[in-house]
Amino acid sequence: MTKPMTIPNDADFANSPLPFSGDCFKGQLVLVSGGGSGIGKATAWCFARLGAHIIITGRTEQKLIDTVAALTSAGLSASYKIQDIRDYDGIAAMYADIFAEFGRLDILINNAGGQFPQxxxxxxxxxxxxxxxxxxxxxxxxxxxxxxxxxxRKQQGSIVNIVAVVPRGMNGGAHTCAARAGVIHLSKTVAVEWAEYNIRVNCVAPGVIFSEGMRAYSPEALSEFDKSNPMKRFGTPWDIAQACVYLGGPSGSFITGEVLTLDGGGQLWGDLWMHGRPDYFR
Ligand SMILES: CCCCCCCCC/C=C/C(=O)SCCNC(=O)CCNC(=O)[C@H](O)C(C)(C)COP(=O)(O)OP(=O)(O)OC[C@H]1O[C@@H](n2cnc3c(N)ncnc32)[C@H](O)[C@@H]1OP(=O)(O)O
Ligand SMILES: NC(=O)C1=CN([C@@H]2O[C@H](COP(=O)(O)OP(=O)(O)OC[C@H]3O[C@@H](n4cnc5c(N)ncnc54)[C@H](OP(=O)(O)O)[C@@H]3O)[C@@H](O)[C@H]2O)C=CC1
Known part of the structure; x- marks a missing residue:
């Protein structure tokens, strides 16, 4: 199988095969945080091509402008908001604006995030x-x-949190491993607490996905990433996008508190060092 070693762009996402057909998300509003690049951008394209209006968020306005321009030039419906996910009050205000404008939000893809290897x-x-x-x-x-x-508002909702594959830890990424494990167990907890409000909460755990995010890693570390799973390759942002559509939308209507792992089997075989393999482990 050909390794997806180039970072896919808007044109790729405009033409990748869809998991569902038709306008099955027509009339729905989907917010994708970190939607200006990588997995978030792919997910925005996937939902938009299935008929949803997409709001992408992030800190860097130019990436958001460019992505919205690409989507709207393809005849799709999208807009953006600049929002740092660490700004508690800003996020409350952002949702207030969204509900004031659209009167609804159907799905939150909670994708923004990142770390440094150390x-x-x-x-x-x-x-x-x-x-x-x-x-x-x-x-x-x-x-x-x-x-x-x-x-x-007594409206139903669905959340998909993008996390990481944490069952065996993350060498060189203990901080993000702790945080993502926290998100997973937080999600399991509120999946129960929020069932009475018709809010589903699930997680998608990507293994090594070749995206803009890979620029944060050294060539030495990167050169081993594609050998860290039994398929011996990277996944693509589109792989993750399709999982978000499946879990977040009506196809996932009886799924809550779940973690869907897409890592080419990496949690079963292979190991990954985010900052390169130390000599001791060679
Ligand atoms: C089993 C199978 C598994 C399979 C699972 C495989 C997963 C592996 C692949 C994962 C891939 C991805 O996630 S790809 C996505 C990658 N994308 C990203 O990471 C981009 C997002 N990252 C960021 O925005 C930033 O790096 C973020 C971590 C949030 C920090 O941003 P801030 O602006 O808040 O922070 P700063 O002010 O710059 O720095 C705060 C402190 O952090 C330190 N810091 C920042 N970068 C640093 C660095 N490179 N090395 C050391 N230290 C660093 C600074 O020195 C500061 O500390 P002091 O100096 O002490 O003050
Ligand atoms: N690629 C991979 O192999 C894996 C990725 N992941 C996770 O998947 C998610 C997407 O990663 P990927 O697409 O690969 O990489 P990217 O770096 O392309 O995506 C991260 C996005 O999050 C945004 N972001 C980061 N921090 C903040 C913040 N504080 N507030 C708002 N937006 C923020 C960034 O935009 P901006 O900087 O403009 O704000 C960027 O668009 C991340 O959470 C990542 O850690 C998990 C496992 C593996």
Whole structure:
């Protein structure tokens, strides 16, 4: 099988095969955080091509402008909001604006996040705090404020949290592993608490996915990533996008509190070092 070693772009996402047909998300509103690149961009394209209006969010306006322009040039419906997921009050205001404008939000794809690779023993306090704040607190703020809107308006909702494959830890990524494990168990907990509000909460755990995010890793680490699973290759953002559509939409209507792992079998065989394999483990 050909390795997907180039970062896919808007044109690729405009032409990738869809998991469903028709306008099955017509009339629905989907928010994709971190939708200006990588997995988030692919997910925005997938939902938009299935008829949804997409709101993408992130911190860098140009990426959001470019992605919305690509979507709308293809005749799809999309807009953006600049929003840092660590800004608790800003997120509340953003949802208030969205509900004021659209009167609804059907699906939240809680995808924004990231980290830097480093041995845990070397983390500075600020480094630890930045990653936990981004991936645990940020994900939570996005979930809680959406859920409050749905509860108060008696509307159903669906959340898909993008996490990571954590059952065996993440070498060189202990901070993000802790944060993502937190999101997974938070999701399982509120999947129960929020069932009475008709809010489903699930997680998608990507293995190594070749996206813009890979630029954060050294060539040495990257050169081993595609050998970290028994398929011996990267996955694509489109793989993850389709899982988000399946879990987040009506096809996932009886699924809540679940984690769908897409890692080419990496949790069963192979190991991954986010900062390169230390000599001791060679
Ligand atoms: C089993 C199968 C599994 C399979 C699972 C496989 C998964 C592996 C692949 C994963 C891929 C991805 O996630 S791809 C997605 C990658 N994308 C990203 O990571 C982009 C998003 N990242 C970011 O925005 C940033 O890096 C983020 C982590 C949030 C920090 O942003 P901030 O602006 O808040 O932080 P800053 O002010 O810059 O820095 C805060 C502190 O962090 C430190 N810091 C920041 N970058 C640093 C770095 N590279 N090395 C050391 N330290 C760093 C700074 O020095 C500061 O500490 P002091 O100096 O002490 O003050
Ligand atoms: N690629 C992979 O192999 C894997 C990825 N993941 C996770 O999947 C998600 C998407 O990653 P991917 O698409 O690969 O990489 P990207 O770096 O392309 O995507 C991350 C997105 O999140 C946004 N973002 C990051 N921090 C914040 C913040 N504080 N507030 C708002 N937006 C933010 C970024 O935009 P901006 O900087 O403009 O704000 C960017 O668009 C991330 O959470 C990542 O950690 C998990 C496992 C594996």
């Amino acid at each position: 041995s845990a023993i070397d983390f500075s306090k600020n480094g630890w705090d930045a990653v936990v704040s981004n991936n645990l607190n940020g994900s939570w703020y996005m979930m809680q404020h959406a859920a409050r809107q749905w509860r108060d």
